[in-house]
Amino acid sequence: MPSLKDLKNRINSVKSTRKITKAMQMVAAAKLRRAQEAAENARPYAERMEAVINALGTSLKESDTAPRLLTGTGAEQTHLLVVMTAERGLCGGFNSSIVKIARYRAEKLKGEGKTVKIITVGKKGREQLRRDLGDHLIGHVDLSDVKRVSYANAREIADDVLARFAAEEFDVATIFYNRFESVISQVPTPQQIIPAPVDEDAAPDALYDYEPSDKAVLEDLLPRSVATQIFAALLENAASEQGARMSAMDNATRNAGDMIDRLTIEYNRSRQAAITKELIEIISGAEAL
Amino acid sequence: MADTMQFDLVSPERKLASVAVTAVRIPGAVGDLTAMPGHAPTITTLRPGIVAAEAADGESRYVVTGGFAEIGAEGVSVLAERGVAVDALTQELYSDMLAEARKAAEGATTETAALLEQTVADMEALAGETGLSAS
Numbered sequence: 001m002p003s004l005k006d007l008k009n010r011i012n013s014v015k016s017t018r019k020i021t022k023a024m025q026m027v028a029a030a031k032l033r034r035a036q037e038a039a040e041n042a043r044p045y046a047e048r049m050e051a052v053i054n055a056l057g058t059s060l061k062e063s064d065t066a067p068r069l070l071t072g073t074g075a076e077q078t079h080l081l082v083v084m085t086a087e088r089g090l091c092g093g094f095n096s097s098i099v100k101i102a103r104y105r106a107e108k109l110k111g112e113g114k115t116v117k118i119i120t121v122g123k124k125g126r127e128q129l130r131r132d133l134g135d136h137l138i139g140h141v142d143l144s145d146v147k148r149v150s151y152a153n154a155r156e157i158a159d160d161v162l163a164r165f166a167a168e169e170f171d172v173a174t175i176f177y178n179r180f181e182s183v184i185s186q187v188p189t190p191q192q193i194i195p196a197p198v199d200e201d202a203a204p205d206a207l208y209d210y211e212p213s214d215k216a217v218l219e220d221l222l223p224r225s226v227a228t229q230i231f232a233a234l235l236e237n238a239a240s241e242q243g244a245r246m247s248a249m250d251n252a253t254r255n256a257g258d259m260i261d262r263l264t265i266e267y268n269r270s271r272q273a274a275i276t277k278e279l280i281e282i283i284s285g286a287e288a289l
Numbered sequence: 290m291a292d293t294m295q296f297d298l299v300s301p302e303r304k305l306a307s308v309a310v311t312a313v314r315i316p317g318a319v320g321d322l323t324a325m326p327g328h329a330p331t332i333t334t335l336r337p338g339i340v341a342a343e344a345a346d347g348e349s350r351y352v353v354t355g356g357f358a359e360i361g362a363e364g365v366s367v368l369a370e371r372g373v374a375v376d377a378l379t380q381e382l383y384s385d386m387l388a389e390a391r392k393a394a395e396g397a398t399t400e401t402a403a404l405l406e407q408t409v410a411d412m413e414a415l416a417g418e419t420g421l422s423a424s
Contacts, residue, residue, distance in 0.1 A: 041303035048299065048359065048368055052332060151301040151370075208359075211333035212319045220318075220334045221357060224370065231301055 004274070007267040011260060018256035024090070025249035032183070032242035038148070039180065039235040046232050049225050055208070056218045057198035065215060069222040072195035073171045078115040080170035080194075081106060082161065084177040084233060085125030086241045087144040092248035094178060094241055095124040097188045102176045105190060106133055117170055121157065121234075138169075149238055154231030161230075162223055165194055177233040178240035184247050186240035193229050196222055294326040295364030296342045298351055300372045305351065306342070313365045314341040315358050316411075324360045331360040337390070337411040339375065340367055350375040352415065354386060355408070383421045387412050 002010070060066045083102045085095045102125070106116045119139040120126040126140050141157055143149065161173055173194040178186040210217045296313055298306040312325045316338025324331075334357045341350045353369035373382065390412045415421075 038302070042301055044297070044304055045299045045301045045368055048366055052357070052359065154301075207330065209329060209331040211317055211331060216318075217332055217334055217357065220355075224356070228301055 002270075004267065004270060007263060007270065011263045011267065014256050014259050014263065018253055018260065021249045021252040021256060025246055025253060028242045028246040028249060032239060032246055034148075035235065035239035035242050036180070039232075039239050042232060042235055046228050049221065049228050053196060053218070053221055053225055054199050056210075056214055056221070057196065058200045060214060060218055061198060063215075067215075067219050067222055069165070069194060069226070070196050070198070070218065073168065075171045076114070078117065078170040078172075079109050080161070080164065080173040081116065081118045082157070082173065082175040082193075082230075083118060083120050083125045083129065084175060084237050085120070085122035085128075086237070087123050087142075089124060090248065091241055091245035092251075094186065094244035095122075095128065097186070098176050098178055099125055099128045101188045101190060103129070103133065105174070105176075106136065119157075119161070149231070149234045151227070151231050154234055155227050158223070158227035158230050161194070162226060175230060175233050177237045178244075180236050180239040180243060183243045186244055191229065191233065193226050196225060292326065293345070294324075294362075296344075297364065297366040298340065298342075298353075298372055299366060299368050301370065305369075305372050305374075306349065308342065308344055308349075310342045310344045310365075312343045313367075314339075314343075315360075315365070315367065316340065316353070317358070324358075324365050327362050328360050328365075330362070331358075333358050333360070335367070335369065337408060337415060339415070340369075340372075352378050352383075354390075354412075378421070380421050383416070387416075 118136045121141040179189045293309040296310040318334040337354045354371045356369035359366045
């Protein structure tokens with residue numbers, strides 16, 4: 001049976017924990033709003049880019065001179081997985097859910113006899129993957145100094161990936177990130193970026209003139225499109241991270257509240273028990289006289 | 290035919306401008322072109338330069354680095370990797386952009402060298418137009 005003093009200390013410590021989680025929840029909520037805005041603002045660019053690539057990709061796919069970013073290397077032997085996670089924890093299952101699907105994909109590919117290479121973005125994913133897939137890690141991007149992801153960050157990652165593609169280090173590249181659906185739901189999503197996926201049904205009907213030529217435009221656009229997709233994924237990830245943290249901290253705050261209630265009841269009970277005991281002692285002392 | 294069309298200038302991070310204009314001058318990769326309402330649908334890549342949009346109440350000018358422009362009869366969308374209003378372009382920002390272009394040109398392979406050097410030259414030409422120094 002803990003003493004009254006122990007209980008009091010316990011209650012105070014849980015109370016300060018609750019203050020911290022409450023504060024973290026509110027910070028995450030504010031950051032979430034900004035992250036969502038950023039994702040929203042980036043959408044028009046990505047959508048236009050995708051539409052043009054769909055149109056061009058559909059018409060050029062069959063030609064022999066189509067860029068390799070569109071048609072691929074012709075092989076599917078080596079896969080590059082770009083795993084995007086957060087730099088910080090305390091955000092529920094955010095990091096582990098991405099790592100889980102990435103690991104599943106890696107094991108599956110290995111089972112098929114393919115070569116797997118992994119680039120991690122964000123510290124948490126690297127820590128978790130290093131244990132069992134350490135041999136496959138070929139690169140890491142550290143974003144811990146970055147407060148708000150900018151296009152330049154995405155550009156750097158894209159340049160790295162494109163350089164590796166040019167050096168024929170891999171055939172297929174897939175990015176893994178959490179798509180933001182709502183505060184309580186983030187969906188871990190794999191998305192293939194190289195070779196560029198083309199949705200033929202989405203191709204617009206309008207016939208465009210291309211300058212300098214359709215091929216040149218496509219060649220110029222495909223690398224940009226890789227950067228744009230990575231940027232979109234980073235933004236979705238940032239919003240998801242804050243959403244996940246917000247709901248995780250909301251849960252933590254509520255748990256701390258429940259715990260305080262329980263401890264307070266226990267505290268009051270033992271205080272009352274102590275008073276009753278003293279009274280009984282006094283009364284039985286008086287009776288004995 | 291309508292007198293105005295929709296002009297959108299979009300960067301990866303946000304929408305920079307969305308206004309009704311009468312004409313837009315675009316620095317296309319193979320030469321400048323002016324798009325007016327009713328233009329044939331065209332998609333062109335951009336070289337670094339100035340996009341000038343003429344509206345009823347005056348002209349607004351933006352410095353853009355690479356990207357592409359989608360021209361249709363009803364409107365023009367310019368998707369620029371980086372876009373800054375000419376008035377907001379400081380010497381510091383410009384030097385940054387120039388340094389970036391030069392760095393890219395240095396690391397170029399023989400295939401891309403010509404293109405990247407052209408980009409640097411275009412960036413330097415920009416200095417004259419905006420009254421900044423290229424050194």
